[in-house]
Amino acid sequence: MEKHIQRINELARKSKAEGLTEAEVVERDRLRKEYLINFKKNFKQQLDQIEVTDEKPTIIH
Template sequence: MEKIIARINELSRKHKTVGLTEEETAERAELRKQYLDNFKRNFRGQLDNIKFVEDEEDDIKH
């Protein structure tokens, strides 16, 4: 993931200075998609592992 972020940043800097070719623009879009997909997957995993205290208290009472 660090390589993807580094490449996205490199392409973004280049875009701000000299511009990107069509291939570089497509590469940047693909890398951004990969990054966001990975971020969403990790975030969903974190959300799925959250346990609510109220749920655990209800289980103890029953």
């Protein structure tokens, strides 16, 4: 995933400096989409690990 982030940042810098080719725009969009899918999946896994309890302590779902 780190390589995805590095490449996204490279393309962002290039976009600001000189613009992107059509192929680079497609690559950037694909990488962003893959990154977001992975981020959402990991975030959901983190949220699923959270358990809320009341004072008794009874687990509340």
